[in-house]
Every structure is written in structure tokens, then in C-alpha cells.
Amino acid sequence: NSKGEFKITAQVNDTLHFSYLGFKSIKVRVTNDWLKFGSSNIELTELALALEEVVVNQLKLTGYLEVDIKQVPAINDNYRYSISGLPNAGYEASKTSGLTKVIGSIFNPADFLHRMFGKKPNELRKLRKMKEDDEIRNLLASRFDREMLTVLLQVDRVDLDEIVSQCNYSKGFIRSANDLQILDAISECYEEYKLLSRGRSKRL
Template sequence: MKKILIFLFISTLAVELSYAQDALRAEGVVLNSSTSTALEGVNIVNLNQVKGTTTNENGEFKITAKVNDTLHFSYLGFKSIKVRVTNDWLKYGSSNIELTELALALEEVVVSQLKLTGFLEVDIKQVPAINSNYRYSISGLEGTGYEASQKSGLTKVIGSIFNPADFLHRMFGKKPNELKKLKKMKEDDEIRNLLAHKFDREMLTILLQVDRVDLDEIVSQCNYSKGFIQKANDLQILDAINECYEEYKLLSRGRTRKI
């Protein structure tokens, strides 16, 4: 009788452990709300655990999640949404997620023609300046260093050693969890692949809990050029912020030891 009770206890425990493991994964299908057709390649990110995935050809997905985690769904041409993971979702299995299609609108493009006078000194001022940006490395630090314009040169590099990362500290000093997400985002291959093909900064602002203006200001204060900020994809922006903060930590430790 004792052996039977032990066997039943072990069996029950095994079932509970199996359920617990399954409960750490949310499953579902992403559909077009207007046509009910499956959407392939939808980007899905767990904002709490900083894990990412995409839907397959049938619109299906599986992602690590627990109760009250928030999943962010984004797809080109569709409105992004956030969905909270509930106990029923994890308990009863797959759930349908519907995305609403956005109307596409092209911005008006204004083409300005150069009006040449024939005088070189006058005409040359009308030609847009070529964006020449250089990277300066700092001795003792790994990585490619800071980007600075040719005009400001070494002065910007020296100023960037203390000022930009101080700005980062002010931005994230009260949000230690957001700083931890920088490392998680760099380590997750799905997140990196997702960001490498995005230029809208939407995912970065959501994960780091800052608005677009502050995000651009962070990169600017880290002495990355306006041209870089405008042309870089989201992954490059992520790496730029992370690199700046990591270098700041090394420099801060050095300054503390000297003091």
C-alpha cells in the first residue's frame, strides 16, 4: 500500500511538472482581422523576458511566457498591438491574435533644384555637404570607439568620454531593468534578427521605455552623427547605445580607482 501511494505521488508530481513546463510557453495563430488569413513573418517579442520569435507560414507561433507577461506583435502594414498573457491562455493552449491593416500613405517629396550662378564661390555653397564621419578608438577599450565629425575632431571624442554616458545614466538610472534588457537584447538571436530589418525604432522605444526623441538624443550624445542616426537600422542603434554604456562603465571604474 505504501509503495502504491509513493507511485501515485510521483506520478502526480510528474504531471504537475510537465504542466508547469508547458505553461511557460504561449502558443497561437496571428490572423488578418479583415480576411481571417494567416500572417507569416509577424514579429513577436515578450517585453518582460526579452525573447522574440516570428510566425511560420501558417501564422503559428510559440514563445516563452508566463502569466502577466506582455507580448508585442508587429507586422509591416499592420497596426502593432500588445497582448497580456493570461492563465487561461497558458492553460488551454493556442489563441488567435488578429492584426488590423493600416492604410498606406506616401509622404510628399519636395525636390529642390540648384540654381547655379556661374560663380564657383557662390555655387559651391548650394551643394549639400558630404557627410564625413570617422570612428575614434580609445586606448585600453575594446570596440570601434566613438564616431565624430571631422570638423569637431578630437574635442568631441574627449568630451564624449564623460558627458554622453552621464546622459545615459540620467536616462536609465531610475530604470535598472531597462539596462539589463540591453544585454538580453544583444544575446537573443531572434531579437537581433528582428531589429536588423527594422528602422522605425518602435521595438527599441518599447523595450527601453523611452520615446523616440529621447532615443535619438541618447545616440547623439554618444557622439554618433546625424547621418548614422538617420540611416542605421534598429540593431545598429541598439549596439551603439550598448557600446557607449559599456565604455562608460570602464571609464567610470578607472576614474573611481584614481580618486
Template sequence: MQQYLLLFLILLSSVFCFSQEEEGRVKGVVVDASNDNPLESVNIVNLNKVIGTSTNSNGAFEISAKVNDTLHFSYLGFKSIKVRVTNDWLKYGDGTTTTIKLTELALALEEVVVNQLKLTGYLEVDIKQVPAINTNYRYSISGLPSTGYEAGRQSTINKVLGSIFNPADFLHRMFGKKPNELRKLKKMKEDDEIRNLLASRFDREMLTVLLQVDKIDLDEIVSQCNYSKGFIQTANDLQILDAISECYEEYKVLNRDREGKL
């Protein structure tokens, strides 16, 4: 019996040592694929650990990772890519031997049509020509004290109760089988680098990558939380993250109360 116990302890220590060896920091340089010039302020996020960093003026970066972690590289005007961390990179990469190349995107401007208002002098006719006013009743800048993004028409309880008693239970439907993605919500809010990154973006790319949902589902989640279409269209990625996180926390509290009464 003691022999088996000793063997188990040896195996356990070997596994622990091996896992410790896997953990480390990877280094590299990000450059423009067209001319090999270094790119400054490229955003790098470890999708497994949910931590982020960015390149310096020389295009260099360093981030905590382990073997098989996936790093997501994104930069305005360039195609985002994912890179898997290998054992060789982790052990032998010195920051100069590993080069990540990003390809510039072709920019296409959409045609914008400006319609001039033609007033008739009749109020009932003219008022119909005036564009609809954004009716967001809730607003804030993420990071500053506030009561939320869209206050006014509904109380918080009514807002979330409507979601809880939705037969689909939208949050459970979207994330019920993805507990890791729910845990990522908290990690994303705690990492300053990721928060700063999301605050500067409006494309939802990083949110969809980290939460493993597509943009349509992401918009549906925020919509089901009774945030307005105007908010969804104008909010930055950090505000969308905070909206989802707030709604989910309220959902958990009210759902727990509901189950306690059953």
C-alpha cells in the same frame, strides 16, 4: 521553533510550486482583422522576458511566458498591439482557441520634391547647390567583425569622456532609475530572434517599447555618444542597439576608472 521552521518551508515550497505552474508556453494564431486570413512572419516579443518569435505560414506561434507577461505583436503595414498573458490562456490555450487580430494601417506617401541643379559656371556659386555629403566615418554591418560604426575623427576614449563629464551624465539620466532597461540591453543582444527583428527595422518602435523611452530620447542618447546625425537617420534598429550598448559599456569602464582615482 521547529514548527515555525516547518511552516516556513511549507509556505516556501507552495510559492515555488505556484511560480512553476505560472511559467509555460502560450500559443495562438495571428490573423488579418479585415478578412481573418493568417499572417506569416508576424514578430512577437515577450517584453518581460526579452525573447522573441514569429508566426509560421499558418499564422501560428508559440512563446515562453508567464501570467501577466506582455506580448508585443508587430507586422509591416499593420498596427502593433500589446497583449497581456492571462492564466486561462496559459493553462487552456491550445493554439487554435486564441486568435490575435491585427488591423492594417492606411498608407500615406509623402510628396517628394526633386530640385534640378542649375549650374552657373562659377565654382563658388555652384558648389553651394550640391547637397551635403554624408560624412559618416564609422561603418559596419552588425554581426560582422569590425571596429565600430563611426571611426575617424575622435578616439573612443575622447568620445566617451565627453559624455562622462557631461553634467547631466546622460546615460545615468536616461537609465539610472531604470536598471531593468539596462539589463534588457544585454538580453536583447543575446536573443537571435530579436536581433534578426531589429536588423530588418528602421522605425525604432521595438527599441522604444523594450527600453521604455520615446524616440526623441533614444535619438538623444545616440547623439550624446557622438554618433553622427547621418548615422542616426540611416542605421537600422540593431545598429542603434549596438551603438547604445557599446557606448554604455565604455562608459562603465571609464567611469569605474574615474571613481577609482578619487
């Protein structure tokens, strides 16, 4: 009934298993005392566990291929992914070294920025558009691993840090900033680079 009272047929040494949602399950053995007195009280211990809200998202697509591809978990670095809708098309993870570019930047920082920015105007214009997307901004604001930025800019981690460094940002900022702050810093530096490039072209 509503008070939790019930009757059940049992014999001595039978084991009864009681369970209820939100309470700890318990097993009890029927004894002679139960049969002698005719009734017994059994108490269940409440589980005092407060479960916080958990949001489970397998993949949160943004509509930008570069960002969405990066969210696909890569178990094997040499795994080949196929692109739906494009027959015989796919891509594989690859690792390239930025050592040559970094060494060059030590001797000529301006030349380094020209190579990184001048040859990627389309990617940087796309980045500027992505930067205005709230969903992209929220996604980047929660990341600190630079993986998504390296894919978007098509550079490795060493080159990415070098770009921010050549834009006169401190090592402390590079270490502590989230991906969104790094993106904003690179975008601002790119705008300054364009102004300087136009000014240099006019002088020439």
C-alpha cells in the same frame, strides 16, 4: 479527353463559360455556324503571372515579453491589453515627453547619460542578453522605426535619438541605421559608460 476535345448539348444563343486553372476565363455565345459545321475550336489565354513566395506570419513570438508585446497591432492608442495568466493585470499605451531631459542634456551631456543608463541597469543588462539572440537580431535588423527599441529601453523617440547623439554618433547614422545598429551602438556606449563610472568612483 487529353486533347481537350468534348461534346456538350447547346442551342443557338446559349452562353458557355470556360475556365481552367492558370488560364483566363472566357464566355462564348453559340452561333448558327457552330451547328452548321458541327465543331469549333476555343482557345484560352494563359495567365503569365509568376507568383513569388509569400510568408504570412500573424505573430512571430520571440519569448521576450517586451518584444512580443510590441508586435501586437495597436488600432487605438488608448486601448487596454490584458496579459494572459495574470488576473486584473494589463497595460495601456501612454505618451510622455522627453523635452525636459533633452534640455538638460544640452547643458550637461554626462548627466543625461547617467540618468538614462544609471537608472536602467536591469533593462540594459536584458538588452545585452537579447542582443545575442539571433531571432531578436534578425527582427531588429529589418526595422527602422525605433518603436521596438523605445519599448525595450522604456524611453521615447526623442530620448533614444539623444542617447545615440550623446554617444558621439552622427545625425546621418541616426537617420539611416536600422534598429539593430542602433541597439549595438547603445550597448557599446553603455559598456564605455560603465568603465568611466568605475574610474570616476575610484577617483572619488
